[in-house]
Amino acid sequence: MGKRGGVIAVVAVLAVVAVGAILAASLWSTGDPSADPTPSPSGTATPSPTASPTPAGPPPDGREHTVGDLPAVNVHAVIGELPVDDAPQERTLGITARPADGGAPVYADPAGDPVAWMHREETYHGTSVPVIEKHDHWVKVLLVGRQARAGDGDPSQLSGWMRTADVGLTDNAQRVEVDLDARTIDIVTAEGDDETRETIATDFAWGADATPTPVGRSFVMLQEEEVSFPYTRGHPMIYLSVQSPTLPGFSGQTVAVTAFHYHDVRTGAISNGCIRVDADVAERLYQLPEGTPVHIV
16 A cells, blocks of 8 residues: 546428427426427518527536635545545546646535535645546546545545536546456557557456455556655556555555555555556556546456
8 A cells, every 4th residue: 555645409490390399408407498489470481599508417506615614635535525436337538627726616516515625736646536427517526535434434436526617627538447357457548439458467466355456446646756665666656546445544644545556576366455566567557647547347
């Protein structure tokens, strides 16, 4: 375990054509569809007005918020109001969000008040986060930190909501896929409708039964090149957003962060949850940008 750690419907009515209407609906949609146009009595079709698009997703929160007493979203945070990821086997959207300079409020639910604050900069990073849902006014993202420490509740991967007006969004076509049974690590790159797969490891070590490697989706929180742990032999550590399901802390620390790192002994279910890899794999993973999704199955 490491320490540091985005309908328009146009209706044209001819004299002998029946009325057309379009209904756009979703779980979060608001507003009514536009009224049916009435044919001109002269027999000349009167163009109907273009219907305004119905905003998709939760309605906006136009209130101003400040950090105040809101807890910061960081690797050390334990924020019980934030939900754990409810679809850990789903893919992310290939988009990374990062707060604006002043930071941004984080919500458990767009219908509620903010429950946390994400600064643009954190000591152990974790402020470039993958988007798992995107609507007109909101994005749902994965987060660092925990809802509870292991033994006190659910320490699984956190999630939350942020307003699109508060974040910058960038594309990230890459993700990491780890298959514990097959012992493979792949870097997958989306190229339009296609994908390319680069297998960078065909063996590694993972968590023992008592300290398993957490499965599901997470993301690259921090890459550290100068590592003080002697077992890394000077190779970088790639810390993930997710922490141990069984350890509340590790090596005298209050966090138990999962990471990719080099180790001389690196095959089988022997680690405290980290994924031990060879030097070339550690160096290749180090090249990935923070916020890159990692899927472990």
